[in-house]
Amino acid sequence: MVAVKPNEADTLLGRIDPARPVVLLFGPDAGLVAERAAKAAAAALSGSTDPFALVRLDGDAISADPARLADEAYTIGMFGGRRVIRVRVGGRSITAAIEPLLASPPVDTLILLEAGDLKRGQGLRELVERSPRGLAVACYADAGRDLDRLIDEELRAADLAIDREARELLAAHLGGDRLASRGEVKKLALYAHGQGRITVEDVEAIVGDASATGFDEAIDTAFAGDAAAADEAAARLLSAGTSPQGLLAAAIRAAVQLHRWRIAVEGGASVRTVVENSRPPIHFRRKPLIERALDAWSADGLSAAVIDLGTAAADARKQAALADLICSRALLSIATSAARRRRRA
Incomplete structure (x- = not known):
């Protein structure tokens, strides 16, 4: 297995080793998965004049007919030259279609598998990572x-x-x-x-809030104790196809950040000072909610919230069919707890 470092991924995808023609791009950042797949395809087809050199297939359709991918992979292009097959992995397993391609890789065909967040050591991710003819690249949210x-x-x-x-x-x-x-x-x-x-x-x-496609609204209102607003924002995100694991991960990061700020408050700083001096700066629209959250929660309470959200994230990974419900309930629980704490304050 070749471990791809985050800072090497884009360079590596720009010149993929022909000996590793099956590339799995996966992770919670769907935009990064799509962007890297597009760039890898463009690099592989650089100079090609064949309008049919790029093929797109649906993962669930391949799951129902595994031979379809092999037929495309072993097909020789009309004008010769390299071909690229982009597969959008859905909810059904396609390992049966990938196994023969790893065992006997096609010549001059690059297969790009675009998937969501996949658990280490299971299914498609394990299959590609363990193969000397495969390459797996994790795509996590940009930072720093x-x-x-x-x-x-x-x-x-x-x-x-x-x-x-x-x-x-x-x-x-x-x-x-x-x-x-x-x-x-x-x-x-x-x-x-x-x-x-x-x-x-x-x-x-x-600039609107592009961070995790609007995660801040759902998370900030939850920690501020506005259960109705948090539930509505989370429902809107999830119904639009947002990853529940991604939303929970963002909530954990928010809880950790709130914990740092709350420690500063308990050390003698005012809530307003902590919020105003934050780096990077907090957007002015978020400041009232952040201040309400810091007034409501203690550092110990936020530590417990991190643990609860981590448990919910683990449950969501184990029970993918219930992930949306688990995520919604976790945020609602945070909001309810915050409201209760505010009433006691």
């Missing part, structure tokens, strides 16, 4: 240097610079989904076209 690189890439193309505070604020609203994040930066660049430099005011005026 990845976000800086994305911002720089888009703003450089638009011939724009950005103030340090504006960059921090922008980064705070990106990261949950690569395509959504890139779209937000492109939108900001279009808004600031011709002015040379982007300011905090520009970011506040134009």
Whole structure:
């Protein structure tokens, strides 16, 4: 098994080893999965003039007819040259279709499998990771240097610079989904076209909450004790296809951050000071909810919330069919607990 480091993934996918023609892209960041698959396909087909060199297949259809993938994989292109097959993995297993391709890999055909978050040591992920002819690349939400690189890439193309505070604020609203994040930066660049430099005011005026496609609303209202708003926001996200595991992971990160802030409050700092001095800056629309949450929760209570959310995340992974319900109940439990704490305060 070859472990792909996050900072090496994009370079590696730009020149995939022909000896590893089956590539699995998986993880909670669906936008990053799709973007990397598109770039890998483009690199593999660079210079090709065959309009049929790229084939898209549905994973559930392949599960029902495993031979269909093999038929496509071993087909020789009309004009010769390399071919790429992109498979969107659904809820059904396609290991029966992948096993023969790993045992006897096709020549000049790259197979890109695009999947959601997959558990280590099971199913498709284990099959590809253990094979010397497969390559598995995890796609997790952008953070830190990845976000800086994305911002720089888009703003450089638009011939724009950005103030340090504006960059921090922008980064705070990106990261949950690569395509959504890139779209937000492109939108900001279009808004600031011709002015040379982007300011905090520009970011506040134009950038919506692209972080995990709006996770903040569901999570902030939950920790602030607004059960109805949290439940409605979570339902809206989940009905739109948001990963419940991704939402729970974001809630855990939020609880950990709130815990850090609450420790500062219990050390003598005011809630307002902690919120105002946060780096990266908290968006002004979120500040009232964050302040309510810090007033309601103790550091010990937030530690317990992290544990409860971690248990819910584990349950959601084990019981995929009930993941949406588990996620909704976990956030509702947080909101109910916060409301109860506020009443006691």
